[in-house]
Amino acid sequence: MAAEPLLKVENLSICLGSAGAARPLISNVTFAVKPKSVLGIIGESGAGKTLLSRALVNWVRPPLVITAGRVIYRDRDLLALPETDMARLRGREIAYIGANPTTALDPTVPVGHQIEEKLRTIEPGLSRQAARKRVVDLLDAVRIPSARSRFDEYPFQFSGGMMQRAMIVDALISNPKLLVADNITQPLDVTVAAQILRLLRDLQRDFGTSIVFVSSSFGTIVDIADEVVVLDKGSIVEAQDTGRIQRNPVHPYTKDLLAKVPRLWHGVGSIPEANAEPVVLSVRDVAKTYAVKDRTSLFRKNRVQAVRGVSFEVRRGESLGLIGESGCGKSTLSRLLSSLEPPDHGAIEVNGVDVATLRGAALLSMRRRFQLLLQDPYTSIPSHVSIGATIAEPLRIHRLASGRGLREQVCGVMQDVGLSPDLYDALPVGLSAGQRQRVNIARAMVLEPSVLILDETLSALDQVEQARLLDLFDNLQRKHGITYLYISHDLAMVRRACARIAVMYLGKIVEIGDNETIFGEPAHPYTRTLLSSVSTVEEKPFLPKDYLLEGEPPDPIHIPEGCSFRSRCPFVIETCRNVEPPLSPRAGGSAAACHLGLDRLPAPSIVLKAHNGSDLKRMDSL
Structure with missing residues (x-):
């Protein structure tokens, strides 16, 4: 006999606004959560996932109105409970974790x-x-x-x-019986996200907690959920067992969602290839250390080694991906590259000019060619300034246009990035995250830069909106010859967008190579760890049981002697404990900072195909 559901949602409907002018956001939603199970809720941005998850804990407030339905928890309708009774349940028996x-x-x-x-x-x-x-x-x-x-x-x-x-x-x-987790892994890098998914599963098993896991990533849902509810425009279009919905989706929307999941190894599609254009950005032995107060001493300070001897080159019209866990130094490097901070030593050259040596008007002029796009689409543009004025601000700062000419230039770049010129005088209130990010892109593009640094620019967006913006970046690159540096923890996005990829760990580049080498035959255990951690609907060549890490990287104040990855590496040898490996060339033009040869690492679990259709061959180890 099947166990009685812990939570039942019956014909739930939620509208925005009052009667007569109300706009439906959730319509006739019905599902059940079984005891000691994980129910996944998936859909694109705007599908109503977050609103639904908040309704499950009775956190719907005006101008949103619940117009129909019940949320039954242990024979009690949470929506009918007085707030004092609901407060006793919320945080005790029912818990909620948000995305931020x-x-x-x-x-x-x-x-x-x-x-x-x-x-x-x-x-x-x-x-x-x-x-x-x-x-x-x-x-x-x-x-x-x-x-x-x-x-x-x-x-x-x-x-x-x-x-x-x-x-x-x-x-x-409080050992709750029900946990609602709303998109909690989307902002996190792949290793931390994998640890959290495994942790939730362990806690669900150990404490008997039922979990409602909300996500816009099908790969994440497949990794954790027992059953899946697919939400589209506020309505459930399909609900069934996770394995069955992955193998045999019924509704066209579900099929479309699965088709849009980025592939890392099977059916990847066109992969960008390195070009032979001149070098636009050259980074040589760049380092940055910060002095921070020691909390255990009144006068002593510690030295945080954020970036340690980073070197690479990017050519005109090329896209280079820079990946690694949070705290590996990616964002510090982006600040150094965009001249927001000077490096302690090393050279950053744009078109042969070392930007660290520039001052005043020369630096301002160089910054026209070198633009930085940040992650948060909501806090990076002012809410009280019109969209047109926001995009026009760089032109005014650099005194490049005014009057009618300025407006025409801004409207032109708005069209380039997929924004209607009709939005010129509108405020950004009401824009989606994707539209706000297009405003950021337009603000950078209006200066006609040669290099764009994308620091987690797309990580706050769902996979569908990411795909649209990646297509936009491709079009802008073809039209203007722009060079991109993608700084991201999103491996699927980097796979789709970048010709070459550099992997950072604890302030250093530990591997660099072309797209197919990094994803097909990486030479560093850390690179394989990242690939084994990514949530995907595909079979993985690098298995979590071989590579998945625990905990955080070492403290950048106390970097261990020898290989900085040795404390987390499952294949460490004695040399790793004493000798720091240099970034050494490998066959095929790649380089890795590792004492191990490929013969000491587990072989991929599946045969991978190169972009030209041939089997990927194992590279010779040093």
Whole structure:
């Protein structure tokens, strides 16, 4: 006999606005969550996933209105409960984790103290010492390194991955029966996301928690969910077992979603190839170290080695991908490349000119050719300034246009990036994340740059909107010969967009090579770790059981002697402990900083095909 569902949603409908002028957002949604199971909810941006997830914990507020339906939890309709009764359930029996952990906690109070306070509110008889021990034990259980000392650190001292794990502790501190997780892995790099998925599965097994996991990534849903609900424009179009929906989707929308999932190894499509154009960007032995106050001493400072001897070249019209975990130095490098900060040593040359030596008007002129696009589409453009004025601002700063000529130039670039010129005088309020990112792109493109640095520019967008913007970048590259540097943790996006790829770990490039080599026959264990961690609907050539990591990279203040990856490498040898491996050339024009040859690494689990259709051959090891 089947167990009674823990949660039942019956004919739920939600509208925006009052009666007569209401716009339906969720329509007649019905599904059930079984005990001790994971239900996945998937759909594109705008499908209603986040609104639905908030309705499950009765967090729908005006101008949104629930017009019909029930949410039954243990024979009680959560939507009909008084707020005081709902507050007793929320945070105790029912927990919610959102997609943005950095704003979920008070920035002025240490992380552990906030979770301890919540626990003692739920269990008033618990002593402070016992509450602290339970929080530390849970922080340790979610693989936060040095959990005891991290207890007293503030939110800004946690990486994004650690903050997300801290929010999992906050949600699970009361051993809830139901956990609603809304897109919690999308902003995270692949290794942290893989750890969190495995952690949720472990906690679901150990605590018997039922999970509603909301995501726009089909690969992530396949990795974690037992059953899947597909949401399109606020309505459920298909619901069935995860394996069955992956093998045999029924609804055209589900089939389209699966078809749009980026492929890394099978049916990848056209892969960008390196060109022979002149070098536009040359980076040679660039390093950056920051002095930070030592919290254990009044006067002593520590040295954080953020970037350590990075070198590479990018040619005109080429796309280079730079990948690695959070904290590996990618964003610091982007600030150095865009002259927001000077390197401690090394050279950054654009068209043969070292930008670190430029000052005043010469630096301002160079910045026209070198533009940086950031991740957050909401905070990177002002909400009180019209779209046209935002895009026109660089032209005014550089005194390149005014009056009617300025407006014509801005409207032209708006059309180039897929924005209607009719939006020129409109405010960005109401624009989607993708449209806002197009405003950012237009603001950079209006200066006709030769190099664009895309620092996680697409990571906040779903896969469908990412694909549209990647097509846009391709068109702009063909039309204007732009050189791109994609800084990202999204391996599928880098696979689709970049001819060559560099892999960073703890401030250094540990491998660099062409697209097919990096994805088909990588020579560094860390590169293989990243590939084994990515959520995908494909069979992987590099298996998580061989490569999946635990914990965080070493502290950049105390980088270990020898290979910086040795503390996490499953194949470490004695040489790795004492000798730092140089970035050495390998066959095929790639290079890797590893003492191991390919013969010491597990062979791929499947035979991979090169872009030309032939089997990829194993490269000779040094």
